[in-house]
Amino acid sequence: MDFINDLLHNQIFVAAALGWLVAQVLKTLIHLILTKKFVAERMVGSGGMPSSHSATVCALATAAGIEYGGGSFEFAICTMLAIIVMYDAMGVRRETGKQGQVLNEMLEAFTNMGKQISPEAKLKEFVGHTPLQVLMGALLGIANAVMVNLLL
Numbered sequence: 189m190d191f192i193n194d195l196l197h198n199q200i201f202v203a204a205a206l207g208w209l210v211a212q213v214l215k216t217l218i219h220l221i222l223t224k225k226f227v228a229e230r231m232v233g234s235g236g237m238p239s240s241h242s243a244t245v246c247a248l249a250t251a252a253g254i255e256y257g258g259g260s261f262e263f264a265i266c267t268m269l270a271i272i273v274m275y276d277a278m279g280v281r282r283e284t285g286k287q288g289q290v291l292n293e294m295l296e297a298f299t300n301m302g303k304q305i306s307p308e309a310k311l312k313e314f315v316g317h318t319p320l321q322v323l324m325g326a327l328l329g330i331a332n333a334v335m336v337n338l339l340l
Contacts (some may be wrong), residue, residue, distance in 0.1 A: 199340050200251040203333040207247030210332060211240035211325055239317040241277050242325030243332065245270035251334035274326065277317040 195201055197265040218237050229235060249266035256262045317325070 197340065199336055200248060200255055202340065203251035203329075203336040204244050204315040206336060207243040207332045208240050211238050211243035211328055214328070216239055235316060237321045237323030237324060238328050239274070239277055239321045240337060242270075242274050242322045243329035245273045246326040246329030247333040247336075248329075250330045251336065254333065270326075274322050277320055278282040278294070278322050279316075284325045 212231050215236040215238065216227070219230045220226050234241070245266070249263065249270045252260070252266040255262040
């Protein structure tokens, strides 16, 4: 039980975990408002507004900076990780989502021509993020880490 107690009082862990959770809840609510459909997968899925990856790593880096200072190796590691994750979300993962969308359109065209395509063949389209989604996730994560620091 000491481990769990220690973990729940670790400001850096709590800030990062809450950054992810708040972003996922917001993402689900925004999707619900825009589409008028509740999609439970949005609670754990990638892609969408705001970026939960960005919220998580920016909360992690901000909390490490608050705890250890801007000159610490902890802050340097977390910041570099955040940069890599956010760059990947806007680059490779976003392109993967675009390719999934095009391939799904091709599968739809084949289905309309009478070909049988299994439902499992449909590819995920919510994979990466736009720069705005990444920015909003980053700001959410920073704000989250500051609030956790004030509360714990």
